[in-house]
Amino acid sequence: xxxxxxxxxxxPNQTRPxxxxxxxxxxKGEFVFLVGPSGSGKSTFLRLVLREERPTAGNVWVLGKDLxxxxxxxxxxxxxxxxxxxxxxxLLPNKSVFxxxxxxxxxxxxxxxxxxxxxxxxxxxxxxxxxxxxxxxxLSGGEQQRVAIARAFVNRPKxxxxxxxxxxxxxxxxxxxxxxxxxxxxxxxxxxxxxxxAQIVDQMRRRVVELEHGHVVxxxxxxxxxxxx
Amino acid sequence: xxxQFVASEVGSGLRRNLTMTLAVIITxxxxxxxxxxxxxxxxxxxxxxDFWYDKVEVSIFLCAKGSDTPSxxxxxxxxxxxxxxxxxxxxxxxxxxxxYYESQEEAFxxxxxxxxxxxxVDSVNESALPESFRVKLADPTQYDVVASAFSGRxxxxxxxDQRQVLDKFFRLLGGLQAIALIIAxxxxxxxxxxxxxxxxxxxFSRRRETGIMRLVGASNLYIQLPFLLExxxxxxxxxxxxxxxxxxxxxxxIDQILAPSFQFTAFVGWDxxxxxxxxxxxxxxxxxxxxxxxxxxxxxxx
Numbered sequence: 257x258x259x260x261x262x263x264x265x266x267x268p269n270q271t272r273p274x275x276x277x278x279x280x281x282x283x284k285g286e287f288v289f290l291v292g293p294s295g296s297g298k299s300t301f302l303r304l305v306l307r308e309e310r311p312t313a314g315n316v317w318v319l320g321k322d323l324x325x326x327x328x329x330x331x332x333x334x335x336x337x338x339x340x341x342x343x344x345x346x347l348l349p350n351k352s353v354f355x356x357x358x359x360x361x362x363x364x365x366x367x368x369x370x371x372x373x374x375x376x377x378x379x380x381x382x383x384x385x386x387x388x389x390x391x392x393x394x395l396s397g398g399e400q401q402r403v404a405i406a407r408a409f410v411n412r413p414k415x416x417x418x419x420x421x422x423x424x425x426x427x428x429x430x431x432x433x434x435x436x437x438x439x440x441x442x443x444x445x446x447x448x449x450x451x452x453x454a455q456i457v458d459q460m461r462r463r464v465v466e467l468e469h470g471h472v473v474x475x476x477x478x479x480x481x482x483x484x485x
Numbered sequence: 486x487x488x489q490f491v492a493s494e495v496g497s498g499l500r501r502n503l504t505m506t507l508a509v510i511i512t513x514x515x516x517x518x519x520x521x522x523x524x525x526x527x528x529x530x531x532x533x534x535d536f537w538y539d540k541v542e543v544s545i546f547l548c549a550k551g552s553d554t555p556s557x558x559x560x561x562x563x564x565x566x567x568x569x570x571x572x573x574x575x576x577x578x579x580x581x582x583x584x585y586y587e588s589q590e591e592a593f594x595x596x597x598x599x600x601x602x603x604x605x606v607d608s609v610n611e612s613a614l615p616e617s618f619r620v621k622l623a624d625p626t627q628y629d630v631v632a633s634a635f636s637g638r639x640x641x642x643x644x645x646d647q648r649q650v651l652d653k654f655f656r657l658l659g660g661l662q663a664i665a666l667i668i669a670x671x672x673x674x675x676x677x678x679x680x681x682x683x684x685x686x687x688x689f690s691r692r693r694e695t696g697i698m699r700l701v702g703a704s705n706l707y708i709q710l711p712f713l714l715e716x717x718x719x720x721x722x723x724x725x726x727x728x729x730x731x732x733x734x735x736x737x738x739i740d741q742i743l744a745p746s747f748q749f750t751a752f753v754g755w756d757x758x759x760x761x762x763x764x765x766x767x768x769x770x771x772x773x774x775x776x777x778x779x780x781x782x783x784x785x786x787x
Contacts, residue, residue, distance in 0.1 A: 306700075329704075329705070332702040332703060333702065334702070335699070335702035340700050346700075348693060348694060348697070360697070360701040363701060363707055363708075364701060365707070407697075411701070
């Protein structure tokens with residue numbers, strides 16, 4: 257699903273690489289937490305998976321494709337198979353819940369009939385049935401994140417990237433979001449989630465990959481957030 | 486679905502950026518109108534050249550009583566000199582197409598006609614006006630051949646090429662055309678800069694949408710098309726206004742103001758306007774589209 261082979265990423269005008277000779281393999285169907293302090297390379301890892309950046313050295317394979325040899329015009333096709341969720345939700349404020357999810361389908365040219373069918377389905381999966389016509393500012397943070405997850409999942413991607421999805425939410429709401437991500441994972445989507453939330457990681461008992469200064473310092477199945485932290 | 490989505494994006498984009506859209510439309514209209522007018526002036530010069538070069542003559546003025554050029558030191562032209570000049574002109578055929586002799590009486594009659602309303606008529610008598618040969622050349626540009634053969638010869642006061650008078654006028658028109666063209670080019674540069682800036686603002690104000698589009702895997706074309714169409718639509722409206730300005734120039738300035746006052750010459754026809762209009766539309770849309778495309782490549786990278 258994802259394979260990092262001694263990947264180094266050095267941003268321009270910086271002396272220390274954000275990621276240094278990192279190697280990691282994530283199998284199909286896994287649920288992986290990416291932990292580590294700020295600046296440890298979590299975001300760079302996710303950006304490399306999305307081909308928003310190219311590695312300085314080493315190879316990144318995602319969904320069977322060598323991203324360093326993927327031509328620019330094939331990037332959209334790759335991203336259609338990857339759902340993305342962020343800490344700041346990234347919803348369009350002037351569109352309703354339904355329109356926000358439909359937007360993701362419209363812009364990749366899906367027919368209207370298809371959109372009318374799948375959007376209500378995915379809104380039911382994330383538990384937002386009945387709130388189709390609300391605007392983002394009429395929703396709670398947790399509900400907004402559910403809209404974002406619905407948008408990421410509406411295409412039934414093989415891979416879901418979540419960059420601190422509970423970072424802006426209170427603990428109670430976070431649990432609901434984690435249950436939702438867990439459900440999506442059980443539906444067959446590989447989930448990679450970066451987080452600072454120790455409680456969630458410790459509760460879920462899934463694979464944990466810890467990054468520090470751009471190195472993979474720990475890789476544990478059924479792991480916890482950290483020792484003595 | 487696709488077309489409808491793109492169209493609604495273009496519409497909302499144009500409305501959202503109304504002031505910038507208006508600015509683009511106006512600069513495109515002004516710059517293309519000037520560009521069109523400069524093309525029209527060139528067409529006008531060509532029309533006038535066609536019209537006049539058929540009619541221009543080389544005039545060889547013979548010495549009259551009181552001519553004071555050195556070649557007239559011997560007084561008025563003699564009959565022998567005149568016959569010799571005519572024979573030499575005949576020998577220059579076929580370059581010389583027609584030879585017409587104008588006597589002093591004819592010159593005086595023409596003078597009276599030309600200055601019918603002027604008191605100067607009364608102060609000039611027949612003998613002061615020179616007789617002349619009016620020569621029509623097969624190729625008007627070969628004037629030098631005639632000039633070098635006859636200038637300064639005894640009995641000839643002056644060799645005069647009407648074409649040189651016309652050329653001064655054409656140079657004036659050409660200068661006007663160049664000025665219009667320079668202003669047009671400067672305005673087009675301003676237009677390009679404005680389009681670049683408009684696209685930057687538009688890309689920035691919609692960075693949320695375009696960011697999401699990138700993430701969910703919309704193709705580059707799909708992301709950029711609304712912006713490109715916006716630039717093309719506003720430039721197209723400006724170009725259509727410029728074509729309107731050109732039609733107005735032709736129907737009002739040329740047909741109603743210039744043509745009645747200058748009936749002796751020909752003016753450009755509507756075919757010139759019809760020829761220039763598509764150029765304006767293509768230049769407007771092409772330039773604006775190109776500027777938008779190059780800007781978006783920078784600001785909407787995948």
